[in-house]
Amino acid sequence: AQSVAQPEDQVNVAEGNPLTVKCTYSVSGNPYLFWYVQYPNRGLQFLLKYITGDNLVKGSYGFEAEFNKSQTSFHLKKPSALVSDSALYFCAVRDLSNTGNQFYFGTGTSLTVIP
Amino acid sequence: EAGVAQSPRYKIIEKRQSVAFWCNPISGHATLYWYQQILGQGPKLLIQFQNNGVVDDSQLPKDRFSAERLKGVDSTLKIQPAKLEDSAVYLCASSPRGVRRYEQYFGPGTRLTVT
Numbered sequence: 428a429q430s431v432a433q434p435e436d437q438v439n440v441a442e443g444n445p446l447t448v449k450c451t452y453s454v455s456g457n458p459y460l461f462w463y464v465q466y467p468n469r470g471l472q473f474l475l476k477y478i479t480g481d482n483l484v485k486g487s488y489g490f491e492a493e494f495n496k497s498q499t500s501f502h503l504k505k506p507s508a509l510v511s512d513s514a515l516y517f518c519a520v521r522d523l524s525n526t527g528n529q530f531y532f533g534t535g536t537s538l539t540v541i542p
Numbered sequence: 543e544a545g546v547a548q549s550p551r552y553k554i555i556e557k558r559q560s561v562a563f564w565c566n567p568i569s570g571h572a573t574l575y576w577y578q579q580i581l582g583q584g585p586k587l588l589i590q591f592q593n594n595g596v597v598d599d600s601q602l603p604k605d606r607f608s609a610e611r612l613k614g615v616d617s618t619l620k621i622q623p624a625k626l627e628d629s630a631v632y633l634c635a636s637s638p639r640g641v642r643r644y645e646q647y648f649g650p651g652t653r654l655t656v657t
Contacts, residue, residue, distance in 0.1 A: 459644055461644070461645075461646075463646075463648075469650075470545075470546075470633075470648040470649060470650045470651065471585070471633070471635075471646075471648040472648070473645045473646060473647065476644060476645060478644065517584050517585070519584075521644060528590060528597050528598045529587060529598055529600065529601070530575070530587050530590075530646075531584075531587075532577075532584030532585045532586070533584050534582070534583055534584050535583075535584055
């Protein structure tokens with residue numbers, strides 16, 4: 428069973444507008460949720476995480492994400508998009524429901540911010 | 543601090559040949575991960591080490607893949623023999639101890655092409 432889903436392959440937003448990149452998850456127990464960003468020709472970079480506590484978490488570069496337990500979602504948001512935010516974004520979840528300690532990544536969402 | 547180092551950056555081999563990848567994590571990071579990222583997909587965790595012990599290798603194809611982290615620092619991932627479907631980017635990541643222990647820091651990856 429897939430543990431994390433990113434329903435949009437591509438998101439386009441105008442510079443200065445708010446952006447949202449969607450993520451839903453399916454794990455047993457309490458989820459540990461993460462967002463990573465991959466800029467062109469660069470490695471994956473950690474943006475933010477939710478482990479416990481406030482449902483709204485803040486991360487690097489002005490990004491934030493909201494954990495919604497009832498909707499099993501962890502959408503990434505930014506109030507005002509920059510052209511430099513154009514990149515590939517991955518949602519990830521840590522799943523302890525099996526005997527191991529697995530991390531699952533979504534398939535990624537390509538964000539394009541249009542000047 | 544220096545980032546995660548990986549070598550080689552690119553490798554082209556023929557099917558049924560063997561190949562090895564090397565990773566040196568960020569100094570002091572106890573946890574080391576190897577991922578396989580096929581084009582158009584999210585990273586897939588192959589194996590996770592805590593110091594020199596394996597935490598999870600449930601998605602490692604053990605008939606052809608092996609990995610070791612003998613001294614709890616750098617690590618090697620080997621494929622023997624390679625198949626066409628092993629063509630991917632192999633990512634190494636590491637995590638620190640303490641409150642940031644679930645944040646993964648990725649290297650640039652090794653792009654493997656199997657012909």
